[in-house]
Amino acid sequence: MTPAPARGRRAVRRGALVAAVAATGLLLAACGNDDDMGDMDHGKKDSAASAGAQPGDNPAPGAFNDADVMFAQMMIPHHEQALEMSALAKDRAQDAQVIKLAEQIAGAQDPEIQKMKSWLAAWGKPESGGSMPGMDHGSSGGSGDSGMDGMMTDQDMAALKAAKGKNFDTLFAQLMVKHHEGAITMAKDEQKNGKNATAKKLAGEVVQGQQAEVDEFTAILKRL
Numbered sequence: 261m262t263p264a265p266a267r268g269r270r271a272v273r274r275g276a277l278v279a280a281v282a283a284t285g286l287l288l289a290a291c292g293n294d295d296d297m298g299d300m301d302h303g304k305k306d307s308a309a310s311a312g313a314q315p316g317d318n319p320a321p322g323a324f325n326d327a328d329v330m331f332a333q334m335m336i337p338h339h340e341q342a343l344e345m346s347a348l349a350k351d352r353a354q355d356a357q358v359i360k361l362a363e364q365i366a367g368a369q370d371p372e373i374q375k376m377k378s379w380l381a382a383w384g385k386p387e388s389g390g391s392m393p394g395m396d397h398g399s400s401g402g403s404g405d406s407g408m409d410g411m412m413t414d415q416d417m418a419a420l421k422a423a424k425g426k427n428f429d430t431l432f433a434q435l436m437v438k439h440h441e442g443a444i445t446m447a448k449d450e451q452k453n454g455k456n457a458t459a460k461k462l463a464g465e466v467v468q469g470q471q472a473e474v475d476e477f478t479a480i481l482k483r484l
């Protein structure tokens with residue numbers, strides 16, 4: 261029969277051995293988890309990098325020609341004037357549908373302006389056509405002489421700013437039909453003569469979207 265002190269010592273050694281094995285297992289598991297987490301983080305970074313556009317990406321890749329450049333250079337101030345006109349509706353319009361369409365125009369055309377500016381930057385072209393008269397983006401003054409279809413003159417804009425209520429609704433609809441028809445003409449020219457696929461795609465969206473709004477404005481004028 262083993263003396264009690266010897267049995268006690270063996271029990272202590274077994275306990276220490278079990279504790280050491282358990283500690284080693286925990287350490288190895290922890291290391292494994294760290295490696296897994298590192299791999300997971302790396303995977304997330306790789307996925308995010310591949311899913312998003314890189315800073316140097318061209319927003320309008322592929323070949324382009326003078327028609328593409330002119331489309332962007334002329335459509336930017338054309339859209340900017342539409343934003344200026346639409347901003348007047350907030351305090352002057354009376355008809356709910358006119359107000360809705362003004363908000364819709366602003367919501368669609370401001371992002372399009374940013375897109376076209378990014379194209380020109382990628383193409384190494386200025387936002388202004390330079391040689392084309394009336395291409396000052398900062399104002400609509402003289403825009404009626406810019407050669408861009410549908411642009412409002414100083415007199416048109418002054419009349420719109422002076423109108424309120426039903427008079428504003430009527431004038432806004434009339435001027436916006438003219439303005440949209442000009443944009444549609446420019447966009448169709450781009451579809452016909454442009455070369456860049458991204459620019460031609462936006463031109464198609466302009467034709468479709470603005471023709472739908474022309475139809476709505478025409479219906480408004482019939483009931484006002």
